[in-house]
Amino acid sequence: MVDMSLDIAGIRLKNPVIAASGTFGYGLEFEKYIDLNLIGGISVKGLSVKPRQGNPTPRIVETPSGMLNAIGLQNIGIDAFIKDKMPLLRKYDTAIIANFFGDSVDEYVEAAERLSDVEGIAALEMNISCPNKQEGWLVFGTDPSLLKRVVGAVRKVAKLPLIVKLSPNVTDITVTARAAEESGADVISLINTLTGMAVDIESRKPKLANITGGLSGPAIKPVALKMVWQSAQAVSIPVIGLGGIMRWEDAVEFLLAGASAVQVGTANFVDPEASLKIVEGIEAYCRRKGVGSIREIIGSLKIPAKG
Amino acid sequence: MARIDDKAGRVKGRSTTARFRQLSTTYGTKLKVKVISNEELSLGYYRLLVSNSALSGAAKAGQFLMLKVSQGDNPLLRRPMSISRIDLSRGEIEILYRVVGRGTKKLTEFAAGMSMDILGPLGKGFDIPPSKKSILVGGGIGIAPLIGLAEELLKGGGEVVVMIGGAAGNDVIGLPQFESLGLSPQISTDDGSLGIKGFVTSLLEGYISSITNPNDYLIYGCGPNVMLREVHRIASAASIECQVSLEGRMGCGLGACLSCVVPDKDNKYVTVCKDGPVFDSRSLSW
Structure with a gap:
């Protein structure tokens, strides 16, 4: 038997596979497809204090081995999540991670406060890839000083382990990774989507109503892997790796590169069983390698000596 | 969303581990179907006929399926296709489609005897009130x-x-x-x-x-x-x-x-x- 369990900064996971926010709804959309008790955790669709309508359509477009999305953070709001979704989610023995965002520091703080008191939530995950309206649309996730301000403010009120989800749209990921750590993040997760664009050459129009969107899927995996590897060396807090993980082999790459756990995103759209298959695959890999615990795999990348 | 239980005859061998086999009997509407035929009706329009009695047994007029048109990651996403006909006695489903892009082009490559990965039946079909x-x-x-x-x-x-x-x-x-x-x-x-x-x-x-x-x-x-x-x-x-x-x-x-x-x-x-x-x-x- 392989011990697949982990404790990441107080977040107890039965295995290192978490369904990524924005790709798994509120979890319940998948309950007819997989036994939710068998995955490590579920990061729910990003929540805001007030419900959000999101962007106009078209909201997604397929690109080579990937997809662009500009859903615009449509969500039912924290109140409806607590009232309608949590009672159903609590029945499952899996870590429920409340992903949240705001348009200002105050909104982030209010969301974190509200979610901290909800029974059954294992951790909070801050999406800092959205623009700060008060500061003139600067993005929290790409400006280290803004990042520190918002994470620091949330840290003061958050009573649960705090995961900060980093944007890859920066020059040096280790700068924002360290900024998150210094301002009180317990865990960092990366990468969020890479910004991108697609054009319909016949109509000469952008393919997304929002013009630009976030790229996800297997196309971004090498970029994500490198950033996870760099970040894992730059910080001493645990790292959750994500970006283009479709199969268990991809997940193992992230674990070897230093991720303590992984999130599976776009793969859920293609195969609702993807996260479960990845759990099974990692377990079989550990058995084959004669490893007794998943923890022995994490960060065990072998870098050949130079010369 | 209709659920297909084990009694409806799930397809064998879709997963390797014991846990998965156990799961597949309780969960999921992800199925392997067999392609019976896939022929061009008129320029650019095709008729695809697939066989799976669990699927045909659960499907209702107006529902749709998500088809995996490639083995690999490109095209990545499944393609939604409405069910055009349900043949309960033969356990077959008919899909009519028009080639409009990469995904539907890929779909034309499926030949009789091949297997296809399908999610469904999905969505709400037509509501048929009596005597109208x-x-x-x-x-x-x-x-x-x-x-x-x-x-x-x-x-x-x-x-x-x-x-x-x-x-x-x-x-x-x-x-x-x-x-x-x-x-x-x-x-x-x-x-x-x-x-x-x-x-x-x-x-x-x-x-x-x-x-x-x-x-x-x-x-x-x-x-x-x-x-x-x-x-x-x-x-x-x-x-x-x-x-x-x-x-x-x-x-x-x-x-x-x-x-x-x-x-x-x-x-x-x-x-x-x-x-x-x-x-x-x-x-x-x-």
Whole structure:
């Protein structure tokens, strides 16, 4: 038997596979497809204090081995999540991670406060890839000083382990990774989507109503892997790796590169069983390698000596 | 969303581990189907026939399937396809599709005997109230789900009128299928190469102009959005109930990605994949 369990900064996971926010709804959309008790955790669709309508359509477009999305953070709001979704989610023995965002520091703080008191939530995950309206649309996730301000403010009120989800749209990921750590993040997760664009050459129009969107899927995996590897060396807090993980082999790459756990995103759209298959695959890999615990795999990348 | 249980005959060997085998008996509507045939009906239009009795047993007219058209990651996402016909006795499902891009091009490569990965049946199908006279209005490939609907309506002994529109004669799909059900569809084409010259909505307007008791009728429409908007307008003006089957750009088909949303009458977004694809036309914002 392989011990697949982990404790990441107080977040107890039965295995290192978490369904990524924005790709798994509120979890319940998948309950007819997989036994939710068998995955490590579920990061729910990003929540805001007030419900959000999101962007106009078209909201997604397929690109080579990937997809662009500009859903615009449509969500039912924290109140409806607590009232309608949590009672159903609590029945499952899996870590429920409340992903949240705001348009200002105050909104982030209010969301974190509200979610901290909800029974059954294992951790909070801050999406800092959205623009700060008060500061003139600067993005929290790409400006280290803004990042520190918002994470620091949330840290003061958050009573649960705090995961900060980093944007890859920066020059040096280790700068924002360290900024998150210094301002009180317990865990960092990366990468969020890479910004991108697609054009319909016949109509000469952008393919997304929002013009630009976030790229996800297997196309971004090498970029994500490198950033996870760099970040894992730059910080001493645990790292959750994500970006283009479709199969268990991809997940193992992230674990070897230093991720303590992984999130599976776009793969859920293609195969609702993807996260479960990845759990099974990692377990079989550990058995084959004669490893007794998943923890022995994490960060065990072998870098050949130079010369 | 219909659930297929083990009694309905799940496909063997779809997973390797014992835990998965156990799971597959309780969960999921992810199936392997066998391709029976996949042939071009007219230029760019295809008819795909697949076999899986669990699927045909669970499917309802107006529901759809998510097809995995490639083995690998490109194209990445599944393609939504409405079910055009359900053959319970043979355990077969018919899908009519038009080649419009990479995914549908890839779909044409499936040959008889091959296996295909399908999610479904998904979404809400047509709501068929008893004892109404039905008017079916389809445009282009949008005719697909109306064939299965006609079959279902005829089984219930209902009166069915069909109207098919297309850009040209080549785009008039489903005629043989409706004729095999004993129906004689009215036809319109934009260029007049088949049937009357004009839009299918003109046929609809002409037909209902003589109706004196709108409560006895129900209009079912499927086709391009611009056509459906007109169908809704005509139905509303004549006080006839109307159901429309919408197309949506879907990422997952499960209500998770929130890509295929449309505004409802209160301007709140609903998903085509889970709240639809069939809607009472009055429930939407046009």
